[in-house]
Amino acid sequence: MNAVIYALFIVLPYVSLVVLIGGSTYRVLRWATTPKGGGGLYLGLYRLVNRAGQRSYLSAVGHILARMLAFHTIPKNSYGRDYGTWLSVFLFHWGVFLLIAFHLHLWMPWLRVGAEAMYVMGMATGTIALGAGLFLLARRVGLRRIYGLALNALDDYVAITWVVLIIALGLAMRALAPPGLFGEAVAWATGLSSLHPEPPPAFPLFYAHVLAVELFMIYLPFSKMAHPFTFPVNPVLYGKFEDVDEVRRRVEEELGW
Amino acid sequence: MVSVRKVTYGRGGRDILEESPMYGEWRREFEGRGSVHVRIKEETDEGTLKAIGVTEMQRIDRGASPAERKRFFASRVAEMARENRAFRHHMDACVHCGLCIDKCPEYLGTRDPTNSPVGRADLVRRIYRRLNKASDGLLGRDVDDKDLARFLEEVDLDRIWTYYYQCTECRRCSVYCPMGIDQGEITRAVRQIFVEMGMIPEFNARTIRGVYETGNNMYIKKEAAQNVLDFVLDDMRQETGRDFKAAMDAERADALLLPSSTDFFSNIGTLKGEIAIMDELGLDWTLDSRALEVANFGLFEDEAHLKYIGDNYVNAALRRGVKMVVFGECGHGWRAFKNYVAPRLEAMGVQAISITQLTAWALRKGRLRVDKKVDAVVTYHDPCNLARAGDLIEEPRFVLRSVVKELRERVHNREKTLCCGAGGGLLTDELMPLRVWAGWPSVYDSLRTGAQYMVAPCSIDKAQFPAVIQYHKAPIKFKGVSDFVYAAMYGLDVDKIA
Missing domain, CATH: 3.40.50 (Rossmann fold)
Incomplete structure (x- = not known):
């Protein structure tokens, strides 16, 4: 293992992980510790929650999870139902969730999955995620044409392009992988987690894919990619209305009804 | 063509703006130039400002140089982000997906993309990002003075004023935004800063003065x-x-x-x-x-x-x-x-x-008796602040079902309701071109139900909708909820009681 390989694939993974976890925690803590304005009132209001009928913290959590996992607000009943955007957002996010889940296999070599099944599942999910990602990238480029508004900042292009690149590199690596790659990758991954580093598989596409992921992990907390962590600190989604039935009971008692 | 992407009910339909007989007027007013020319009057007299205490709250002189005023505005944006969690969240969480744009009643009425949640937010978000840098202040210091001065040259406070007083704070965006960003809250924060600069629309200042005096x-x-x-x-x-x-x-x-x-x-x-x-x-x-x-x-x-x-x-x-x-x-x-x-x-x-x-x-308890329901077909316009901020959705429907023959639901009902176009302090005459068009989507939504009456328990609606209905020559009438309760309880003609 030469020094460059050692730095990029043995040292950098730890750095990336620390930055990812530390940076995201820092962002969430910054949001959570920002006060609610003078006197704890958001510019004079005790509550900002918008979703009517939200009665408990549990229902708020359910609502937030539905937004994060089903993206149900996107095709919501308004003008020009945008099913194309919803479908690509859904497939892209779930593709990424599944691909991340599949990668956990690297640390679970005891989980027996047939080589062919692994290949088909990974390639199919990856291809769908890549297609959806490219659609979203095209949509972003076309946003100005759709709405006549220069909406995109550099970050907007970088984030989506980077994820698409990671998926493309992963697919190419998998398609062109030599037979022993998975075994070598498992050894490298478990080596990292057990703090007994093993050299990574010597395969250029593997290097490229992993490096792109490592850099992305560092980029994530400081960009718009931190968006999933913003949900629990949004006072508009996460809050509690008073129990109207309880108010009704009090009033009826007061009136002797 | 009113916009690149048509806003229609169903496939192949005409754009909702083209459905109005006043479409020609719309083209003269907004086509090709957006709504930036419709500016709320800010020139409030000293007497009113003094009467409602704005002069005491004011933190920068109205005669200060434009550069100083911009600087104050920018520093207050940074402060607001430090002291108001909602504002900070809304500045940080946007992914620029653009899904809020065609949900905003103001955009639907004007087709000016800056007059939309993300367009409006970005006018301020640009300042916020510049002050915080992408790293949220973690890497590198806050922006330095020279950099700030150069950047502030591009900031147009009058443009921000105009567009922030074209927002009705209806919060429809917060329902549709995948992140739940509420532009209404950003608008409130920015207007708070304007008040601290001694800037408050004349109409709203005089209205508030009424409360002080009477x-x-x-x-x-x-x-x-x-x-x-x-x-x-x-x-x-x-x-x-x-x-x-x-x-x-x-x-x-x-x-x-x-x-x-x-x-x-x-x-x-x-x-x-x-x-x-x-x-x-x-x-x-x-x-x-x-x-x-x-x-x-x-x-x-x-x-x-x-x-x-x-x-x-x-x-x-x-x-x-x-x-x-x-x-x-x-x-x-x-x-x-x-x-x-x-x-x-x-x-x-x-x-x-x-x-x-x-x-x-x-x-429901049988404490009020209605012998004969009013013989009318009505549709219910959910006032924004009842449906999205007030948890008052089913009660008015229950009341209406009890007192009128038929209640028809609109397509955009409950938390999806369309704004009347004059909320958020926009109920002034100088904004009339904006008001009649921002209110049109809701009136058109009601017309499609075939109802004779559009009903809402909201005073701004009661001032705004008759004007919109008259402008578009729409065959529908507007009333409050209690009007129908009164008419039903005593078997009266609802058109004759007011």
């Missing part, structure tokens, strides 16, 4: 209110053959009714309904001449005025020693009431409810 928006003095009340009670006696009691400033009572001050002018039918409901329920109730109002224009401007007007209601309840405050028909006022006043009253053991809740609960 306790209501319309400058109604006690004698005038008593006159209207006597006249209305007399009218009701003639219509129904029954005596109604309505006390003004009773020494002590069980319940206090807060009516909208416009109920004493233009929405007499609503006032009659409210009086009839309180009286039929046999409540020992009163009005307070210093609180003949439900609106809270502080919600549109700044925290201090919101609290001042809110405290006026608390004081009225204490003055009359009541056990219950019944809030009349109002949309934005209910948001401020429920989220500022009600918790205070409840802490003192005073119940705080809306007239719509009271009516619905009474009807």
Whole structure:
């Protein structure tokens, strides 16, 4: 293992992980510790929650999870139902969730999955995620044409392009992988987690894919990619209305009804 | 073609703007230039500014140089992000997906993309990002002075003022935004900063001054209110053959009714309904001449005025020693009431409810009797602040189903409701071109139901919709909810009671 390989694939993974976890925690803590304005009132209001009928913290959590996992607000009943955007957002996010889940296999070599099944599942999910990602990238480029508004900042292009690149590199690596790659990758991954580093598989596409992921992990907390962590600190989604039935009971008692 | 992407019901339909007979007017007003020319009047006289305490709240002189004023604005944006979690979240969480744009009633009415949630937010977000840098201040220091000065040259405060006073704070964006960003809250924060710069629209300043001087928006003095009340009670006696009691400033009572001050002018039918409901329920109730109002224009401007007007209601309840405050028909006022006043009253053991809740609960318990439903087909326009901020959605529907023959749901109902186009302090004449078009999507949505009446328990709606309906020559009438309750209880013609 030469020094460059050692730095990029043995040292950098730890750095990336620390930055990812530390940076995201820092962002969430910054949001959570920002006060609610003078006197704890958001510019004079005790509550900002918008979703009517939200009665408990549990229902708020359910609502937030539905937004994060089903993206149900996107095709919501308004003008020009945008099913194309919803479908690509859904497939892209779930593709990424599944691909991340599949990668956990690297640390679970005891989980027996047939080589062919692994290949088909990974390639199919990856291809769908890549297609959806490219659609979203095209949509972003076309946003100005759709709405006549220069909406995109550099970050907007970088984030989506980077994820698409990671998926493309992963697919190419998998398609062109030599037979022993998975075994070598498992050894490298478990080596990292057990703090007994093993050299990574010597395969250029593997290097490229992993490096792109490592850099992305560092980029994530400081960009718009931190968006999933913003949900629990949004006072508009996460809050509690008073129990109207309880108010009704009090009033009826007061009136002797 | 009104826009690159058409806004239609279903495939192949015409754009909703083209469905209006006034479409030609729209093209002359907005096509190719957006809505940046429709600017709310800011030139408020010193007397009014002084009367409502803006001169004391002001933190930078109106005569300061443009560069200094921009600097103040930018520094307050940074401060706001440090001290207001919602503002900080909304600045950080946007992913620029653009899904809010065609959900905004203001965009639908003008097709100016800057006049949309993300367009508006980015006017300020650009400043915020520049001040914080991408790293949230973690890497590198905050931006330095020279850099800031150069950047601020590009900032156009007048543009920000114009577009932030084209937002109705209806919060429709927060329902559709995948991240739940509420542009209404950003708008409130930015307007707070403008007030600190001594900038407040003339119309809203004068309205707030009314509360300072008389306790209501319309400058109604006690004698005038008593006159209207006597006249209305007399009218009701003639219509129904029954005596109604309505006390003004009773020494002590069980319940206090807060009516909208416009109920004493233009929405007499609503006032009659409210009086009839309180009286039929046999409540020992009163009005307070210093609180003949439900609106809270502080919600549109700044925290201090919101609290001042809110405290006026608390004081009225204490003055009359009541056990219950019944809030009349109002949309934005209910948001401020429920989220500022009600918790205070409840802490003192005073119940705080809306007239719509009271009516619905009474009807359900059989305490109000309706012998003959009004023979009309109505559709319900959910006022934004009831549906998205006030948790008052099913009660008005229950009331309407109990008192009219048929209630038809619109496509955009409940939390998806379309704004009337004049909320958030935009109910002024100089914004009329904007108002008639921002209100059109909701009127058109109602027209499609085929209903004869569009109904909403909201005073801004009652001022705005008749103007929109008349402008577009739409075959529909507009009424409040209590109007129908009154007409149904005594078998009256709803068109003749006001």
